[in-house]
Amino acid sequence: MIDFGLLDALDAEAIGPPGRRVFRLRARVGDRYASLWLEKESVAALGRSFSALLAERSKRRGQPADPVEDVGNFPQAAHVDLQVARLGLDWNGDLEHIIVIADDAAAVESGDTAFRMAVDRSHALHCVDQFHEVVVGGRPICALCHEALEYAGQSHFCPGQNGHTVEIPLPPLESD
Numbered sequence: 001m002i003d004f005g006l007l008d009a010l011d012a013e014a015i016g017p018p019g020r021r022v023f024r025l026r027a028r029v030g031d032r033y034a035s036l037w038l039e040k041e042s043v044a045a046l047g048r049s050f051s052a053l054l055a056e057r058s059k060r061r062g063q064p065a066d067p068v069e070d071v072g073n074f075p076q077a078a079h080v081d082l083q084v085a086r087l088g089l090d091w092n093g094d095l096e097h098i099i100v101i102a103d104d105a106a107a108v109e110s111g112d113t114a115f116r117m118a119v120d121r122s123h124a125l126h127c128v129d130q131f132h133e134v135v136v137g138g139r140p141i142c143a144l145c146h147e148a149l150e151y152a153g154q155s156h157f158c159p160g161q162n163g164h165t166v167e168i169p170l171p172p173l174e175s176d
Contacts, residue, residue: 004117009071012134034080047131065122
């Protein structure tokens with residue numbers, strides 16, 4: 001297992017044109033870098049999970065976050081380059097760190113853990129918004145649910161429409 005420990009910086013990145021993008025988390029500790037390649041939905045779910053963990057368990061809920069470092073110039077070849085097949089989270093309440101565990105297909109098959117990193121509260125709060133921006137970047141947004149559309153005017157499942165995506169004409173009222 002590769003244990004990166006407490007991160008100095010973390011962000012997400014989308015590479016390629018909308019519809020054919022690939023996504024990765026970019027992590028840095030000192031001069032060591034890790035690329036964790038994920039599906040778009042996994043990046044979005046990770047941001048939501050960070051938010052939920054902090055809302056449910058942080059003793060500093062509602063307090064402003066400390067400034068965070070930027071990942072900086074990310075190298076072409078990271079020290080760790082992992083295609084994530086399974087992602088897990090844990091919470092260290094004493095330190096208020098989110099522990100991220102990522103496994104590739106080989107680790108899943110063998111039952112081992114491939115990669116571990118700790119994310120402090122300030123970085124996790126920063127990532128909640130940053131991950132969402134990366135996932136929806138470059139595409140139009142639904143005015144009701146604020147989720148990304150593949151193209152303008154696209155029909156999609158939207159909680160704001162209460163399950164209705166097509167306007168159905170009502171028959172005229174009959175007078176008595």
